[in-house]
Amino acid sequence: MDSEGRYEQRVVWAVVDTGVGPLLLAATGQGLVNVVFHATDEVRDKALERLASRLGAEPVEEPGSPLLAEAIRQLGAYFAGERHSFELPLDWSLISGFNREVLRELATTVPFGTVVGYGDLASRVGQPGAAQAVGMAMGANPLPVVVPCHRVVESGGGIGGFGGGLETKRRLLALEGVLPEPLF
Secondary structure (H helix, E strand, C coil), X not given: CCCCCCCCCCCEEEEEEEECEEXXXXXXXXXXXXXXCCCCHHHHHHHHHHHHXXXXXXXXXXXXXXXXXXXXXXXXXXXXXXXXXXXXXXXXXXXXXXXXXXXXXXXXXXXXXXXXXXXXXXXXXXXXXXXXXXXXXXHCCCCCCCCCHHHEECCCCCCCCCCCCHHHHHHHHHHCCCCCCCCC
């Protein structure tokens, strides 16, 4: 508690190396709250500033934190090809409304090794015709990889966009057996 008797939000973070480069992981007492691709110093610093602003607490680097340990372990197993789903507490406080509804649907109904079209996902949440809004929700996903927005593709067979970059999306889909591994 702070000096006025309010509970303080605690945010811890670490950068971990993965098969798609360094990921920033951040967690609160509620669960994993943010995953950020390409966590170079500059990207990391901007992400931490956004987290501090949005969550009202200064994130603290604590790679050994129990709040991060299971997320780090499960992500390591995923990138090693040993895990196909995540069983982690998630803090959804960075996203709300339609975006949260779509991301929760994605997380619970599109398993490892499968893909879904933007329009199909829109229909699943009762909003047929909202494919573009689904695309916006994917772009706003604060928990990529764990909430697998890389599994959302264009209905015509295109890969679609991806906040982590198309090469990262291709690598994640190849890891899951949806696309062939690149030859070089």
